[in-house]
Amino acid sequence: MKNYLKLVNFEFNRVVKLFTILLGITLVVQMAGVIVQSREYLGRANEKMNEDLMSKAQFLTDYGQISFAHIVRSVWFLGPIALCAAGVAFYIFLVWYRDWVGKNTFIYRLLMLPTTRLNIFFAKISNILIMTLGLVAFQLILLPFEALVLKWMVPDDFRNDMGVKETITSIPELTIIIPNSFVEFVLYYGAGLLAVAILFTAILMERSFKWKGIIAGVLYSAMAILVLISPVLLQELVLNGFFYPMELFVIEIVMGIIVLAVSIWMSGFLLKKKVTV
Amino acid sequence: MKKYWKFTAIIAVIVLSIGTFYVNSAISADQNPEFVIKKESGDTKELEPLVLEGSYQGASSGNYVSRDLKITRQGTEYRNPSFLNRLIGSPMPVIESLQEQYRGFMRGKSPSENLFFENDRFLAYANVDYEIGFNSRESKDYTFEIDILNKKEDSTDSFTMKVPDANKMDHVFVDDVQIINGELNIITENMVRDNNSDRLYGEKHIYTIDMANQKFIKHEPIIKEPKGQDNTHFDITFIEAEGSTKMHEKLLFLTTEREVIKDRESTRIGDTSREAISYNLKTKEKRRLSEDLNLEENEISAFDGSAIYLTKVNGQKVMVTPFHLEKKQLGDSYLFQLSDKPMNEVPPLIKIKDGKLYAASNRMNSNTTASVIVADLKTGDSLFKGELRIKNSEDEIEDYDLYIHDIFVK
Numbered sequence: 001m002k003n004y005l006k007l008v009n010f011e012f013n014r015v016v017k018l019f020t021i022l023l024g025i026t027l028v029v030q031m032a033g034v035i036v037q038s039r040e041y042l043g044r045a046n047e048k049m050n051e052d053l054m055s056k057a058q059f060l061t062d063y064g065q066i067s068f069a070h071i072v073r074s075v076w077f078l079g080p081i082a083l084c085a086a087g088v089a090f091y092i093f094l095v096w097y098r099d100w101v102g103k104n105t106f107i108y109r110l111l112m113l114p115t116t117r118l119n120i121f122f123a124k125i126s127n128i129l130i131m132t133l134g135l136v137a138f139q140l141i142l143l144p145f146e147a148l149v150l151k152w153m154v155p156d157d158f159r160n161d162m163g164v165k166e167t168i169t170s171i172p173e174l175t176i177i178i179p180n181s182f183v184e185f186v187l188y189y190g191a192g193l194l195a196v197a198i199l200f201t202a203i204l205m206e207r208s209f210k211w212k213g214i215i216a217g218v219l220y221s222a223m224a225i226l227v228l229i230s231p232v233l234l235q236e237l238v239l240n241g242f243f244y245p246m247e248l249f250v251i252e253i254v255m256g257i258i259v260l261a262v263s264i265w266m267s268g269f270l271l272k273k274k275v276t277v
Numbered sequence: 278m279k280k281y282w283k284f285t286a287i288i289a290v291i292v293l294s295i296g297t298f299y300v301n302s303a304i305s306a307d308q309n310p311e312f313v314i315k316k317e318s319g320d321t322k323e324l325e326p327l328v329l330e331g332s333y334q335g336a337s338s339g340n341y342v343s344r345d346l347k348i349t350r351q352g353t354e355y356r357n358p359s360f361l362n363r364l365i366g367s368p369m370p371v372i373e374s375l376q377e378q379y380r381g382f383m384r385g386k387s388p389s390e391n392l393f394f395e396n397d398r399f400l401a402y403a404n405v406d407y408e409i410g411f412n413s414r415e416s417k418d419y420t421f422e423i424d425i426l427n428k429k430e431d432s433t434d435s436f437t438m439k440v441p442d443a444n445k446m447d448h449v450f451v452d453d454v455q456i457i458n459g460e461l462n463i464i465t466e467n468m469v470r471d472n473n474s475d476r477l478y479g480e481k482h483i484y485t486i487d488m489a490n491q492k493f494i495k496h497e498p499i500i501k502e503p504k505g506q507d508n509t510h511f512d513i514t515f516i517e518a519e520g521s522t523k524m525h526e527k528l529l530f531l532t533t534e535r536e537v538i539k540d541r542e543s544t545r546i547g548d549t550s551r552e553a554i555s556y557n558l559k560t561k562e563k564r565r566l567s568e569d570l571n572l573e574e575n576e577i578s579a580f581d582g583s584a585i586y587l588t589k590v591n592g593q594k595v596m597v598t599p600f601h602l603e604k605k606q607l608g609d610s611y612l613f614q615l616s617d618k619p620m621n622e623v624p625p626l627i628k629i630k631d632g633k634l635y636a637a638s639n640r641m642n643s644n645t646t647a648s649v650i651v652a653d654l655k656t657g658d659s660l661f662k663g664e665l666r667i668k669n670s671e672d673e674i675e676d677y678d679l680y681i682h683d684i685f686v687k
Contacts, residue, residue, distance in 0.1 A: 009284040016283055134287050137294035165302045182299040184360045241385040244376075245364050 003115035007123035012130065015091065019131055022087050023138055026080040033076020034146050038153035041066045045158060056157070067160040068147050068167050078173055084135045088128065092196055095124045096203050117271040121200065121264070128196050133189070136177055143167060194256055197263040198224045204267050208274035220266075224259050231255060309333055309344055311353045311668040312641075312679060314649050319661035323651040324350040326687040327635055335677030348681075352668065370685060371522055375400070382426045382433060393522045394454040400426040401456055403463045405440065405449045419443040421463060425488060436491045440484075445470050447477050452515040455525060457558045460494060461486040464528060466515065471504065478502040481513055481530060483561075499556050499563060500530055510535040510546070518582045519629055525582040527602055528556040553577065553585070555602055569607065570600060578627040584608070586627060586634070595625055597634065599654070611657045613650050629654065630686040641665050641679040 044063065048054040054062075071077055099107035110120055143164050150159065168174045179185045202217030209216060231251045235243055243251065310333075314324060329348040333355075345356040356362075368376065368388040375393065376383045379400060386392070386402050394401040402424045407417040419440040426433050440449055448468040455462045463484045468477045484496040502511045516529040532554065536547035551573075553566040566585075570577070575587035575598070585600040599608040613636060625648075628635045634652045641647035651661040665679070 005281075009281050012284045012287070130287060130291070133291045133295065137291045140294045140298050141290075164298070178298070179360075180302075181359050182303075185295070185299065187360070239385065244384070245366060249364055 003113075004119045004122055007113075007115070007119055008126050008130075011095070011123045011127045015095075015127060015131060018087065018091065019134065022080075022084045022135060026084060026135070026138065027142065029080045030077055030142060030146060031149060033074055034071055034149045035153065036076065037071050037074060038066065038150055041070075041158070042154060060158070065158055065160040066150075066154055068150060068162050069170055071146070071150065072167060072171050072174065081139070081173075081177065088132050088135070091131065092128055092199055093203065095127065096200070096207065100207070111271075111275070118264070118268040121204075121267045121271060125193070125196055125200060129189070129193060132192070140164070140178065190256070194260050194263075197260055197267075201263045201267050201270070204270040204275060208270050208276060224263070227259055228252075228255055309335070309342065309346075309355060310674070310677075312346075312348050312665050313352050313668045314348065314350065314663045315666045317662045317664060319651070319659060319663075321350060321661065321663075323633075323661040324649070324663075326630075327649070327651070328685040328687065329637055329649075329681050330683045330685065331679060331681040333677065333679050335674060348665070370687065371520070375522075379426060382424065386424070391453050391517060391521050392451055394456055394524070395522045396456065396524050398428055399456055400428065401454055401461060403454045403461070404451055405465070406437075407449075417443070417446075419446060419449045421484070423461070423486070425461070434488070438486070438491065438493070441493065441496060442469075445472075452481070453517070453521060453528065455558055456488075457524070457526065459488065461488050462558055464499070464515065466513070467498075478504060479511070479513055481515065483556075483558075497561075499528075500532060500554060508537050508539070510537050516577060516580050518580050523582075526558050527582060528558065529577075529580050529585065530554045530556065531577060566600070569605065578625075579629050581629045584629075586629060588625070588627065595636070597627070597636075609657060611652060613648075613652070613659070626681060626684045628684050628686050633660070633686075635684060635686055637681055637684050638665075639681045641681075642677055643674075647679070647681065 041063075045059055048059050048063075049056060099105070099110060111117060113120075147162070147164070147167070151161070162170070168178050169180060176188075179188055198221050202221050205217040205220060206213040231243075231248060235241060235248055312333075314321075327349065330345075331348070332343055332345050334343045347354045347356065356367075366388075369390050371390050372383075372388045372393075375395070376388075382400060382402075387404055392402055392404050402422075404422050405419055406422050407419045420443075421438045421440060422435075423438065424433060424435045440446070443449070446467050447470055448466070450466045451463060452466055453462075453464040455464070463486065465482050465484065467480050467482050469480060470477055478501065480501040481499040482496065483499055485494045486492070487494050500513050502513065512533040512535075514531045514533070516531055518525045518529070530553070532552045533549060534551075535549045538545050538547045551567075553570050553572060554563050555566055556563045570585065570587060575589050577585055578588040578597070579586040583602055585602065587598045587600060589596045589598075595613045596610050597613065598610040600606070601608055611634075625636045625638050632654050634650075634654050636648075636650045636652075638645075638647035638649075647665040649661070649663045649665065650659060652659050
C-alpha cells in the first residue's frame with residue numbers, strides 16, 4: 001500500500017505541470033469569456049437604447065436578460081473543457097510511452113523497483129482518475145466565481161441569476177462531466193475508468209509484442225466491448241426482453257467488473273512476464 | 278509528509294468540491310410549490326385511494342420548468358427523475374402489481390394494460406409480433422403471441438398463431454384481451470389494404486380462439502370503415518373499460534365520421550357525426566346506442582363495463598348521466614358544481630370504482646381553480662368536495678399551469 005501511494009505521488013508530480021497548465025487555461029479563458037460576453041451584451045444594450053432609442057423594457061423583451069447559461073453555451077466556456085478532455089485523453093497514452101522514449105529509458109528503473117509491478121499500473125490509472133476528477137472539481141469551484149464576475153459586470157435588471165446546480169442541470173453539455181446524481185457520477189466515471197483499463201491493457205500488449213501487439217490490443221478491446229454489450233444484445237435479439245430493466249442493469253455492472261478484473265490481471269501478467277524495455 | 282503535499286491537496290480538493298456539490302443538491306429542497314386537496318365539504322377519508330397524475334409548468338427564477346407530479350391526500354410528490362427511477366420506468370399500477378405477483382410470467386411482456394386479462398383462473402396475454410420487411414409494402418407476417426397462465430395448476434401455455442389474411446394488412450394492434458366461456462377473444466385494430474383502390478381501411482376485428490386446441494374458432498370484423506367515401510374521414514375508437522384487465526362481456530366503440538370539404542384553397546372539416554356501438558362478447562351481437570346517448574350534447578367520459586358515463590359541461594356545472602347497457606336506459610343525472618372561478622369547457626376527468634365516482638378538473642392556474650369530487654353513484658350524494666390549492670400562500674406565483682393528465686383509484 002505504501003509503495004503504491006509513493007508511486008501515485010511520484011506519478012502525480014510528473015503530471016502536475018500539464019495539469020496546472022490545463023487549470024490555468026481553463027481559468028483564464030473562461031473568465032475572459034464571462035467578461036467579453038457580458039460586455040458584448042451590455043454594448044448591444046447601449047447601442048439599442050441610446051442610438052435606436054429603444055426603451056429598457058423593450059430591449060429586455062426583445063433580447064432577454066443575460067444569464068450564466070448564455071455564457072456556458074459559448075466556445076469561451078466549452079472550449080477549455082474540450083481542451084482538458086483532449087489533454088487527459090492524450091495523457092492516457094503519454095503516461096506509458098514517455099517512460100520508453102527519451103535519453104534513459106525510465107521504465108527500466110520503474111520495473112526494477114522492489115515492489116509488485118502491478119503497482120505501476122495502479123499508480124498510472126489512479127493518476128488519470130485524479131487528473132480527470134481534479135479538473136471537474138476545479139470547474140465546480142470556478143462556476144460560482146464566474147457567476148460572481150457576471151454579477152459585477154452586469155446591472156441587476158439585465159441579469160438572471162442562477163445557482164450552480166441550476167446552471168448545470170439546464171445545460172446538457174455540462175451534465176456529461178457533472179451528472180445530476182451521485183449514482184450517475186459513479187457510473188459515468190466508473191465506465192471511464194473501465195475504458196482506460198482496457199486501453200492500458202492494449203498499450204501494454206503493444207509494448208510487449210510490438211506490431212503483433214497492436215493487433216492483439218485491438219482484438220482485446222473489441223472483445224471487451226463485445227462482452228460488455230452482450231447482455232443488451234442478448235436481451236434485444238434472443239431473449240425478447242426477458243430481463244427486467246433492473247436485472248439487466250445489475251448484469252451490466254457485473255460484466256463491467258469482470259472486464260475490469262480481466263484487464264487488470266492481463267496487464268499484471270504482461271508487466272511481469274512479457275513487457276520489454 | 279511534506280513530500281506528499283500536492284497529492285494530498287488535490288485529493289482534498291476533489292473530495293470537498295464534488296462532495297459538497299452532491300450533498301448540497303441532495304438536501305436542497307424542491308422549489309416548486311406543493312399542491313394539496315383542500316376540503317370544502319365531506320370526508321377526507323374518501324380521498325385515500327385517489328391519485329392525480331399531472332405536470333406542473335412554471336417559471337422558477339426566470340427558468341422554464343416542467344415537472345411531473347402526483348397529488349394525493351397527503352400532498353404533492355414531484356416525480357424524481359433520478360437515474361435509477363428512469364431506468365426502472367414507471368409501469369401502470371395494474372402492471373406493477375402483476376409484475377410483483379407473477380414475476381416469471383410477466384417477463385418480456387409489453388407493459389400495457391390492454392394486452393392482459395385476469396380472472397381467478399387465468400392470466401392471459403396476447404400481442405402481435407411481426408418481422409420487419411425490407412420495404413413497408415411487403416407483408417409483415419403478423420403473428421399472435423399468446424401466453425396463458427393457469428393459476429390453479431401454475432402452468433403456462435405459450436403459443437403463436439398466424440394472423441389470418443395477414444398479407445393484406447398494414448398494421449395490427451391489440452385493443453383488448455378477454456376470456457369468456459373458456460374462449461380467448463382478441464380484439465384488434467387492423468389496417469387492411471384494399472387492392473382495388475390502393476387505400477387503407479381501418480377495422481375493428483375480433484379473433485375467437487379455442488385455448489385447449491390452439492385453433493381459431495371464428496374471426497370477424499366488428500366495425501369496418503365504409504369503402505368508397507373519399508370525402509369523409511372515418512375513425513373508430515375502442516373505449517377501454519375501467520380496469521380493462523378484468524372481465525367485461527361488453528365492449529364499447531365510438532365511430533366518428535367527419536366530412537372533409539375540399540375548396541380550391543383549403544381543406545376543412547365539415548359536419549361531424551358520432552356513433553357509439555356496443556358489442557356483446559357472449560352473443561357476438563352489436564348494437565347502436567346513438568339515440569339513447571345523445572352524443573351531440575354529451576361526451577363519453579367513462580365506461581365501467583356495464584354503464585357508460587356521459588358528461589355535459591354547462592358553465593361551471595357538470596352533469597353526469599349513467600347509461601345502463603343491460604337495462605338500455607339512462608339513469609338519474611347528477612349535477613356537480615365544479616369550481617367557482619371560470620373554467621375552460623373541457624369536461625373533467627372521471628373514474629368510476631366500486632360504485633363511487635371520482636372527478637377532477639384537468640387544469641389549474643392563477644385564474645382557474647380545480648375541483649376534486651367524490652360521489653356515491655347509487656344515491657348521487659357527494660361524499661367529498663374540495664379544491665386544489667397551493668399549500669403555502671407565500672409560494673403563490675402568477676405564472677404557472679398545473680395539468681392533470683390522469684386520475685387513478687387504487
